[in-house]
Amino acid sequence: MTLTPEQKDIIDKYVKKPEWRVAGKRADFNAIGERFGVSPVVARVITNRGVTGEKAIAMYLDGDWDSMHDPALMKDMVEAGEIIKEKLSDNRRIRIISDYDVDGVTSNYILLLGLRRTWAALHGSCADDCTVVDYDIPHRVHDGYGINKRLIDAAIADGVDTIITCDNGIAAIEQVRYAKERGLTVIVTDHHQIPFEESDGGERVYMLPRADAVIDNQRQDCEYPFKGLCGAGVAFKLIQYMYRICGIAESEVNEFMEILGLATNCDMMDLVDENRIYVKYALESLKDSRNPGLNALMRLSGRNEKKISTYDLGFLIGPCINAAGRLGDAKQSLEFLLERDPNVAEARARELLAVNNERKSMTEAGARHITDMLETATVNGEFGQAATLADKVLVVYIPAVHESVVGIIASRLKEAYTRPAMVFTDAETPGILKGSGRSIDSYNMFEELNRFREMFTAFGGHAMAAGFSIEKERLDELRRKLNEAAVLTDEDITPKLMIDVAMPLAYNSIELTEQIERLEPYGKGNRKPLFAQAAVPVRRAQILGRNKNLLKLQLDTGYGRCVDAIDFDPDTFVNNIKQWFGEDECVKMLNGQPNAVVIDVAYYPTINEYMGRRSLQMKMEAYNKGI
Incomplete structure (x- = not known):
């Protein structure tokens, strides 16, 4: 306005x-x-x-390969390695199930190719001959976030023996139980915070899924010294360890560093410690990537001969890979990364650019709508009746916008107004809203929302971001409770x-x-x-x-x-x-x-x-x- x-x-x-x-x-x-x-x-x-x-x-x-931490320090890494090695040796079918965003797709890519390479080493064969390791990715609209009953049933129907999650699974208590009850082996790899409940005395009781192994560097009992890895970073560490125990030179894992650097930047992880090494590598290698899809994407965007920056990762390549998962099927993005034919890869790159342009238009329209709504309610003095800029925590609802872009809109609001923002829209299920949130440093969104987790029909995330679903009729109550509980000061919301x-x-x-x-x-x-x-x-x-x-x-x-x-x-x-x-x-x-x-x-x-x-x-x- x-x-x-x-x-x-x-x-x-x-x-x-x-x-x-x-x-x-x-x-x-x-x-x-x-x-x-x-x-x-x-x-x-x-x-x-x-x-x-x-x-x-x-x-x-000057961080380099020798500066990185030992993957064996991660809790359950050794156990997971032994299980996977045995399964691959026996030709048991393994299915990787990831999230549908950049971090999820790249995690899946690393595990898929890394485990096929491991299978080949164990059998003296070629990775292209491996048929026992495949993948699945939930559909954002039809499945929602992470592993679910439909994906588990599909795996069982396909004769899968073992499911490995990546960039999801740490909060999938019921889903993992369901899979285990049906005889599946389950290994969780994730980087999200561990769900917990607080006792009356304020003591936290952390809840882990009862999988055969749970690798998550956020675990309180995990001795891995760096807690800032993204989901692809945890997947990378698992493959590094698999190469170690299966006689493959660990340095071969470097082929995934370009993809890992992309995921690290796009998942908004702190560019410190190991993460700097991954992103530095990605920025250098993407100028002439060996991946046909990424090479085509850089060339079509006019960036392949220029100095690549983290801006290019976060606002050019990442959104294109994200767009397929946001507006359609994330398998399209994974197939793009897996494609070896340069001509096919270029065609797929053009498709992703077109989808991303559609996503950008939807985002711009949605962001303008919510900004106008917030500012109108503020100047009209609708305090307490609707979301206004007097709220320290913005909780807003926008109908008729694709649920895939609410996270980007929430990020825009956070940047514009320097306060946590949660944006909801209508889900496919009548009466249910799906949303995404982005936060500021002084507000741990996961912990604050966890205090009211009973209000959500689904919920997960970390300090700076979260995804959730809620009954529509409870949205105003959520906005009121979050703002009443918020201890944010004017200092906190001053950029x-x-x-x-x-x-x-x-x-x-x-x-x-x-x-x-x-x-x-x-x-x-x-x-x-x-x-x-x-x-x-x-x-x-x-x-x-x-x-x-x-x-x-x-x-x-x-x-x-x-x-x-x-x-x-x-x-x-x-x-x-x-x-x-x-x-x-x-x-x-x-x-x-x-x-x-x-x-x-x-x-x-x-x-x-x-x-x-x-x-x-x-x-x-x-x-x-x-x-």
């Missing part, structure tokens, strides 16, 4: 403006810099990320712009920028470094690009020098300058004339390469009126 100035003032009461804060962690930055051959500025950034101690810093900067170093623009150099680039990949848990300088004169502003969507500034660094800075929202910048300094000063700035425009700028240094020439260029991340 288009807000009047008065309505915007009402919204601004509830939606907080970002606060600029300079990180204050202390360490001997000079000593760290000398030890690892980096600037004290880079050492400060590393410390700000919570990376301390020689071993951790070395892994952060923070964390500055790593208050550093003058003049301090930057190409050498320092190259050192900063060693801190990539950036993403959740390892945000892009941010620097800031106050009171920077703007000598000139130019609006460039065919669509006039690029702003190029010349910022005065002092000492008679300027540095280029870019921004991608020229209209907002120009309007702000007019409001802060007046129309005349804005015109002078745009004409490159002496002017009074001064801004505080938060920036990230980059290297611009053009016609063989390299120069410094600042990406302006935020700005305020300078004094």
Whole structure:
């Protein structure tokens, strides 16, 4: 909706403006810099990320295969390995059942090819000859999340002996019991938090499915030192261990690292510890992937010859793989990854791009609808009657939108309003709503929802995200109870712009920028470094690009020098300058004339390469009126 100035003032009461804060962690930055051959500025950034101690810093900067943790440390890994080895040796049929999102599809891919390779080693044969390992994936609409009775019955009908779950199963207490009662062997591999009940005294009683082995690094009795693996990461560790005990070189598991890096980034796992290794590998290998499908997808998107970023993983490749599972059948995405014929792979890539474009249109429409609904209810003062921006936890319902995009819409709301968001829509079952939630760091969504788990007909997830179903008539009650129970403060829902170093623009150099680039990949848990300088004169502003969507500034660094800075929202910048300094000063700035425009700028240094020439260029991340 288009807000009047008065309505915007009402919204601004509830939606907080970002606060600029300079990180204050202390360490001997000079000593760290000398030890690892980096600037004290880079050492400060590393410390700000919570990376301390020689071993951790070395892994952060230069982690490789030798830095990774032993898969045998995972609880039940040894037991699962023995069971699977015996089943494969005896040619018992194994079926892998995953979730339908990127993490689930890639987990399935890793287990499927890894176990077929293991079977081949045990039988002195070729992996392509393996017929005893296959897969299934639940249909998002018809099946819902994870393993269920229909999938179990189908496995039994097909003569399957063993089911291995991936990226699901930890909360499937009844489903695993059903499978075991019918004589199946069940191995659960998952990375989601363990369901629990709280006693009257507040003690937690954790509930595990009674499978033959349960591999989940979130288990309280699991000694694996890194708890941040995605579902594909747990699957990767299982295959690594299978190769070890079946005489296959463990290094062969590296063929799955590209897929694992993609899953790690797309499942919003923290890019720390082992996860940095996986994502780094993926970013490098995807430029010329050996996987025909991924290679075609990168080429059709025009990214195969450019530097690949975590943005490409999370907003280009991942959504395409996700789209099939969201709008149709996730088996389409797995078949895409498995395809070896380059021509067929390219055709499948085109199909996924088309499906993803449809998904994007649905998401945009749904996000606009809910944003308008929230802001209208807020300006109309419908507090307590409907979801408004006065709520600390957003619980909203949108009819007639595909259930597959509610998670993306929830993520949009979380980013826009800096608070947990849960978005529901109608399920196929009359009277039932299905939803998805995304959270902020100060709100553990899994634990908060677990307090009211009896209200849900289905529920699961982790601290930052969850999926659930509920009877429609209980939605308002859920919204009320979650907001009454929420202890979120205004501080919690105020976005923070964390500055790593208050550093003058003049301090930057190409050498320092190259050192900063060693801190990539950036993403959740390892945000892009941010620097800031106050009171920077703007000598000139130019609006460039065919669509006039690029702003190029010349910022005065002092000492008679300027540095280029870019921004991608020229209209907002120009309007702000007019409001802060007046129309005349804005015109002078745009004409490159002496002017009074001064801004505080938060920036990230980059290297611009053009016609063989390299120069410094600042990406302006935020700005305020300078004094």
